[in-house]
Amino acid sequence: MNLSKQYQPTEIEDRWYAKWMEAQVFKSVPDEREPYTITIPPPNVTGILHMGHILNNTLQDVLIRRKRMQGYNACWVPGTDHASIATEAKVVAMLKEKGINKQDISREEFLQHAWEWKEKYGGIILSQLKKLGASCDWDRTSFTMDPEYSQSVLQVFCDLYEEGYIYRGNRMVNWDPSAQTAVSDEEVNHKDTPGHLYHLRYQIEGSEDEYVTIATTRPETILGDTAIAIHPEDERYTHLHGKKAIVPLLGRAIPIILDDYVDREFGTGCLKVTPAHDTNDHEIGLRHSLEVIDALNPDGTISEAGQLYVGQDRFVVRKQIKKDLDAAGNLVKVEDYNHSVGYSERTDAAIEPRLSAQWFLNMQELSKPALEAVNNGEVQLIPPKFINTYRHWMENVRDWCLSRQLWWGHRIPAYYVKGTNEHVVAMSEAEAVEKARAKTGNAQLTAADLAQDEDVLDTWASSWLWPISVFNGLTQPDNEDINYYYPTNDLVTAPEILFFWVARMIIAGYKFKGQKPFNNVYLTGIVRDDLRRKMSKSLGNSPDPLDLIEQYGADGIRVGMLLASPAGNDLLYKESLVEQGRNFANKIWNAFRLVKGWEVADIEPSERDILALDWMEARVSEVSAEIDDHFEKFRISDALMSVYKLKWDDFCSWFLEFVKPEYGQPIARKTVEGAIDLFEKNLQLIHPFMPFITEELWHGLRDRAANDFICVSKLFKAKTPDMSVLGEMELMKEVISAVRNFRMSKNIPNKEVIELFIQTDDQATFEKYRSLLTWMLKLSKMSFVTEKVDGTGSLRVQAHQLFIPLGAVDIEAEKEKIQKEIVYTEGFLQKVLKKLSNERFVSNAPEKVVAMEKKKQADAEAKLEVLRRSMEELG
RNA sequence: GGGAGCUUAGCUCAGUUGGUUCAGAGCACCUGCCUUACAAGCAGGGGGUCACUGGUUCGAGUCCAGUAGUUCCCACCA
Numbered sequence: 001m002n003l004s005k006q007y008q009p010t011e012i013e014d015r016w017y018a019k020w021m022e023a024q025v026f027k028s029v030p031d032e033r034e035p036y037t038i039t040i041p042p043p044n045v046t047g048i049l050h051m052g053h054i055l056n057n058t059l060q061d062v063l064i065r066r067k068r069m070q071g072y073n074a075c076w077v078p079g080t081d082h083a084s085i086a087t088e089a090k091v092v093a094m095l096k097e098k099g100i101n102k103q104d105i106s107r108e109e110f111l112q113h114a115w116e117w118k119e120k121y122g123g124i125i126l127s128q129l130k131k132l133g134a135s136c137d138w139d140r141t142s143f144t145m146d147p148e149y150s151q152s153v154l155q156v157f158c159d160l161y162e163e164g165y166i167y168r169g170n171r172m173v174n175w176d177p178s179a180q181t182a183v184s185d186e187e188v189n190h191k192d193t194p195g196h197l198y199h200l201r202y203q204i205e206g207s208e209d210e211y212v213t214i215a216t217t218r219p220e221t222i223l224g225d226t227a228i229a230i231h232p233e234d235e236r237y238t239h240l241h242g243k244k245a246i247v248p249l250l251g252r253a254i255p256i257i258l259d260d261y262v263d264r265e266f267g268t269g270c271l272k273v274t275p276a277h278d279t280n281d282h283e284i285g286l287r288h289s290l291e292v293i294d295a296l297n298p299d300g301t302i303s304e305a306g307q308l309y310v311g312q313d314r315f316v317v318r319k320q321i322k323k324d325l326d327a328a329g330n331l332v333k334v335e336d337y338n339h340s341v342g343y344s345e346r347t348d349a350a351i352e353p354r355l356s357a358q359w360f361l362n363m364q365e366l367s368k369p370a371l372e373a374v375n376n377g378e379v380q381l382i383p384p385k386f387i388n389t390y391r392h393w394m395e396n397v398r399d400w401c402l403s404r405q406l407w408w409g410h411r412i413p414a415y416y417v418k419g420t421n422e423h424v425v426a427m428s429e430a431e432a433v434e435k436a437r438a439k440t441g442n443a444q445l446t447a448a449d450l451a452q453d454e455d456v457l458d459t460w461a462s463s464w465l466w467p468i469s470v471f472n473g474l475t476q477p478d479n480e481d482i483n484y485y486y487p488t489n490d491l492v493t494a495p496e497i498l499f500f501w502v503a504r505m506i507i508a509g510y511k512f513k514g515q516k517p518f519n520n521v522y523l524t525g526i527v528r529d530d531l532r533r534k535m536s537k538s539l540g541n542s543p544d545p546l547d548l549i550e551q552y553g554a555d556g557i558r559v560g561m562l563l564a565s566p567a568g569n570d571l572l573y574k575e576s577l578v579e580q581g582r583n584f585a586n587k588i589w590n591a592f593r594l595v596k597g598w599e600v601a602d603i604e605p606s607e608r609d610i611l612a613l614d615w616m617e618a619r620v621s622e623v624s625a626e627i628d629d630h631f632e633k634f635r636i637s638d639a640l641m642s643v644y645k646l647k648w649d650d651f652c653s654w655f656l657e658f659v660k661p662e663y664g665q666p667i668a669r670k671t672v673e674g675a676i677d678l679f680e681k682n683l684q685l686i687h688p689f690m691p692f693i694t695e696e697l698w699h700g701l702r703d704r705a706a707n708d709f710i711c712v713s714k715l716f717k718a719k720t721p722d723m724s725v726l727g728e729m730e731l732m733k734e735v736i737s738a739v740r741n742f743r744m745s746k747n748i749p750n751k752e753v754i755e756l757f758i759q760t761d762d763q764a765t766f767e768k769y770r771s772l773l774t775w776m777l778k779l780s781k782m783s784f785v786t787e788k789v790d791g792t793g794s795l796r797v798q799a800h801q802l803f804i805p806l807g808a809v810d811i812e813a814e815k816e817k818i819q820k821e822i823v824y825t826e827g828f829l830q831k832v833l834k835k836l837s838n839e840r841f842v843s844n845a846p847e848k849v850v851a852m853e854k855k856k857q858a859d860a861e862a863k864l865e866v867l868r869r870s871m872e873e874l875g
Numbered sequence: 876g877g878g879a880g881c882u883u884a885g886c887u888c889a890g891u892u893g894g895u896u897c898a899g900a901g902c903a904c905c906u907g908c909c910u911u912a913c914a915a916g917c918a919g920g921g922g923g924u925c926a927c928u929g930g931u932u933c934g935a936g937u938c939c940a941g942u943a944g945u946u947c948c949c950a951c952c953a
Contacts, residue, residue, distance in 0.1 A: 005913070190951080197953085216953060266952055278953075340951065388879050389948055396949075495947090530886085563901075564887055570946095572887065576902075583915040590913035597912070638889075641901070656912080663911060737919085744919055750910065828896060840933040849894050849934095856895065 003596070007589035009553025013692040017130055025712050026135045028075035030484035036072035037488040038064055039467045040136065041501070044083035045143065046090055046121050049128040051527040051535050052494065054545045055571060058558045059524060060492045061134050062636060065688040068135070069715040075485055076135060077470045078126060079142035084409035084459045085179060089347065091117050091408065107407050114408050128546060133554045133691045135711065142470040144462040145410070152474035153410045153462045154427055156512065161425040165362045166402070172279045173356050173401055174342060177300030178349035181405040182358055184458065188342040188351050197337035198322065199268065200330050202228060202245035205253045212245050212256070213332050215267030217339055219325065220317040222247055223306035224295035225254055227273040229284060232258040234269055248330035250307060257288050279353050296352060359412060361400040369510040370394065370503060379506055380520045382634045383568040386495060393499050402458050409456030416451045464504035467517035474512060488518045495523045495568065522634055525570035532572065548578055555690035556582035562640050562689065584644060585693050588686070591652050592697050595675055601666035607771040609671040612658035614722070615729045619650050620681050622726060624718035627685060643685050651682055654733065658772060676701050681716050732769045734797045736776050742795050742804060753780040757789045759801035788873040799863060801870070815871065822867050829860040
C-alpha cells in the first residue's frame with residue numbers, strides 16, 4: 001500500500017460526507033430507543049459561516065455524534081431563521097443596487113424579491129455546515145417562515161391576544177431611523193460618544209431680559225419642547241413658579257413646571273421637556289398632561305410639526321440650530337461632553353426615542369415558570385455563572401415590543417376596522433371579518449372594510465417557538481415527533497442571546513407545551529482574535545472558515561476550536577490551534593501507516609507484545625471512564641484533551657513503540673489484531689471530534705461492509721481497568737524516562753546498547769517487564785544487584801536504584817546530585833514530622849490523613865537511607 | 876449608579892466537599908536528534924510567593940472580610 005506521509009483531508013472528507021448522506025445515517029425517526037435531541041440555533045437564512053458558527057456547531061456535532069454512538073436515537077434538527085431586520089436590510093441593499101427603491105414598490109413586489117433572494121442564497125450556510133461535518137437530519141430542515149411554522153407563530157399571537165397578554169400601546173420605543181423600525185432594548189448598543197452640552201437660555205414670557213438657562217445635548221429637540229421643568233424645592237428658581245418660557249427661534253410659550261425628577265446638580269438645574277423624544281420627558285409629560293410635539297419624521301428628518309428645518313436630517317439641524325441660536329442670542333455656552341448614545345445593533349444608526357403605537361406582550365406572568373425552572377435546576381445553564389445574569393433579567397423583565405415596521409416576516413394578524421378605532425385579531429381575513437362583524441354589530445361588514453396591520457412580528461417571536469415548531473408541536477399538538485423528541489436535551493448557543501432567545505424559548509416551552517424546551521443550555525464563548533478583539537468583518541480579523549477547512553481539514557479546525565474553549569469562556573483564536581488540530585490528524589494517520597505497514601506472520605506474540613497489549617487495554621478503559629466523566633460535566637475541551645493524550649502519548653509514544661518489531665522482522669498476527677482492536681477503540685473515542693479521518697481509518701484498518709460506518713457504530717463498553725498493570729507500567733515508564741535522561745546527560749548515543757543493574761526490593765515486577773525494558777532501553781543485559789556496582793553511574797526511580805556502566809564517571813557531579821536530593825528529602829521529612837508532632841493535627845485530622853502522613857515519613861526515611869548509602873559508596 | 880464574575884507558568888486555562896511534594900495541562904520556550912510511521916516528528920529540560928492584606932482552621936490555591944486590577948450584564952443624567 002502506498003500511503004502519503006502526510007494526511008490529505010480534502011478528498012477524504014467530501015467522499016465520506018457523501019456516503020453518509022447516501023446511507024441516510026443521520027436520519028432519525030421515532031423508535032423504541034431513547035431519543036437525544038438538539039435543535040440548532042437557526043442561523044440567519046442569508047448568513048454565511050463565521051468562526052462563531054464553527055465553534056457552536058462543532059460542539060453540537062460532538063455531542064450528537066457521541067450520543068449516536070452510545071445507542072441513543074440522535075436527532076439534530078437543522079434550519080434557518082428568517083431574521084427579519086437583517087434579511088430585509090440585505091434585500092433593500094440588493095434592490096438598491098438594481099436601482100429599485102423599497103419605497104417605490106408594493107409590499108407584494110418587495111416580498112417577491114425577498115423570497116427570490118431567499119431561494120437563491122438561503123441555506124448556503126447549511127451546505128457550509130456539511131463541510132464541517134455536521135451530522136444533522138437534513139430531511140428535518142426547518143425555516144421560521146415555512147407555512148406550518150408561520151401558522152404556529154400567528155396562532156400563538158392570536159391565543160396570547162385572546163388571553164389578554166398582548167396589548168396595543170403607545171410607548172416610547174427605540175426608533176432606528178435607518179431601518180425605520182422600532183428595535184427592542186436588547187438591540188440597542190449604548191456607546192460613549194463625544195458630544196457637546198449646549199447651554200441655552202429661554203426668555204421668560206412677559207419679561208424684558210429675564211431668562212432661564214437649560215443644558216441639553218440635543219439642541220434640535222427644542223422644536224418639540226413643551227415645558228421647562230425645575231425641581232420643586234430648588235430655591236434658585238422659586239421666582240419662576242407658574243411662569244412661562246419662550247422657546248427660542250419658535251417663539252412658542254411653554255409652561256415652567258415642577259417635577260422632582262429634575263436633578264438639581266446637573267447642568268443648570270433646569271430641564272427642557274420634549275415628551276416626544278425622550279423616555280423620561282415622556283413620563284414627565286404624562287404626569288403634567290403636556291402637549292406632545294413629534295418633531296421628527298420616521299427617517300430622522302425634522303417633521304412639519306417641528307416648523308423649522310423641515311425635511312432636514314437631525315444631525316445637520318443640530319449644527320445649524322447651534323449657529324442660529326447663537327445668532328439669536330440664546331446660546332450661552334457649549335461644553336465638550338461625553339455621553340452615552342444608543343445605536344442600533346443592526347444598522348448602527350443612532351437610536352431616537354420615539355412615540356409609536358406598537359404591539360406589546362406582557363411578560364410578568366409568562367416569565368415566572370421560566371425563572372423558576374432555572375432557579376430550581378430543571379433547566380441547567382452551563383456554566384452556572386450565567387444563572388445570576390438570567391435571574392436578574394427575569395426578575396426585572398419588561399414587556400416585549402412585538403412589532404417591527406418591516407415587510408419581511410410574519411405579518412401581524414390584526415385587522416383594523418376602517419373608519420373606527422376598533423381592531424380584531426384573527427388567523428385569517430375571513431375570520432377577521434366574522435369577528436369584526438360581531439364586534440361592531442355591523443353584519444354587512446366585508447373584507448374591504450378591514451385593513452391588516454402593516455407591521456411584522458419581531459424575529460424572536462417566531463424563533464422562541466423553535467424547539468416546539470420544528471416538530472409542528474403547535475399545529476399538530478399530539479403528533480409522534482413532538483411527543484417523542486420534546487423536551488429536547490441540549491441547547492448550544494452564545495450567551496449574547498440568553499435573553500433574546502433562550503429565556504423566551506423557556507417561557508414559550510412552559511406556556512405552550514407545559515414543559516421545558518430543553519434540559520441543558522451550554523453557553524459558548526465568543527470567538528476573538530489573540531488580541532481579545534471580537535472577530536468582525538469590519539476589523540477583518542476573522543479568517544474564512546471555508547479556507548481553513550480547505551487548508552487544514554474539517555477535522556483539524558474542529559479540534560483547533562475545541563482545544564481551548566471551556567464552556568462560557570471566550571475563545572482566543574490563533575491559527576496555531578488549527579495547526580495543532582491538523583497535526584493531530586497527521587499523527588493518527590501515521591500511526592495507521594505504521595500498523596498497515598507491518599509484515600504479519602503467524603508467530604506467537606512476544607512477551608513484550610502481551611505486556612503492551614494488557615497495559616493499553618487497561619489504559620483505554622481508564623481514559624474512557626475519564627472521558628465519560630468529562631462529557632457528563634460538559635467539559636468538552638477536557639474530553640478532547642483526554643482523547644488527544646490517549647492517542648498521542650499512550651498509543652503512539654508508548655504502545656506502538658512497545659510492540660514495534662525489530663528491524664526487518666515480522667510481527668505476530670495476534671499482536672496486530674490486538675493493536676487494531678485498540679486502534680479502533682481509540683477511533684471511536686476520537687470520532688465525535690474528528691468524524692472524517694476516523695471514518696476513513698475505520699474502513700482502512702479492516703475490510704468492512706460499505707455501510708458499516710464508525711459514525712453509527714456502537715461505542716465499546718470499557719472494562720474495569722486492571723489497576724495493578726497500570727501502576728506497574730507507570731513505574732516502567734518512569735524507569736525508561738530516567739534511563740533516557742541518563743543517556744542524554746552522559747552523551748550515550750541511542751543506538752549504543754547498555755547494561756543495566758537494578759537494586760530493588762521489588763524484583764518480581766522488574767522481572768516481569770524484563771523484555772519490555774530490554775527493548776525500550778536497548779539493553780544488552782539486565783541484572784539485579786544488592787549494592788552499588790563499580791564503574792557505573794547511578795540513578796533512582798522511586799525507591800529503586802539503577803546502575804549503568806560508564807567509562808569515566810563524574811563523581812563530583814554525582815555527589816552533588818545526590819546531595820541535592822538528600823536536602824530535598826530531608827526538608828520533606830521535616831515537614832511531615834512537624835505535622836505529626838502537632839498534637840492537634842493528630843487528634844483532629846481524619847485517621848486516613850494521619851496514616852498517609854506516617855507512610856510518607858516511612859518512605860522518606862527509607863529513601864534517605866538509600867541516598868546516604870550511595871553517598872558513602874561514592875566516598 | 877446597580878449587579879455578577881474573574882485574577883494560578885510567557886499564553887490559554889484545569890484544580891471537584893479545605894488533607895499525599897499540590898502547585899497541574901496544552902501551547903510556547905530551551906537542549907539534543909533527518910532513529911527504517913510521522914521534522915505537521917522523536918527524546919529530554921527549565922519555568923509560578925496561586926493579585927495583595929488580614930482572618931477562620933491542626934492544615935488554605937480552595938472558606939470569610941477588605942484592597943487593587945480586570946471583564947461582563949442591567950439601568951442610564953438632560
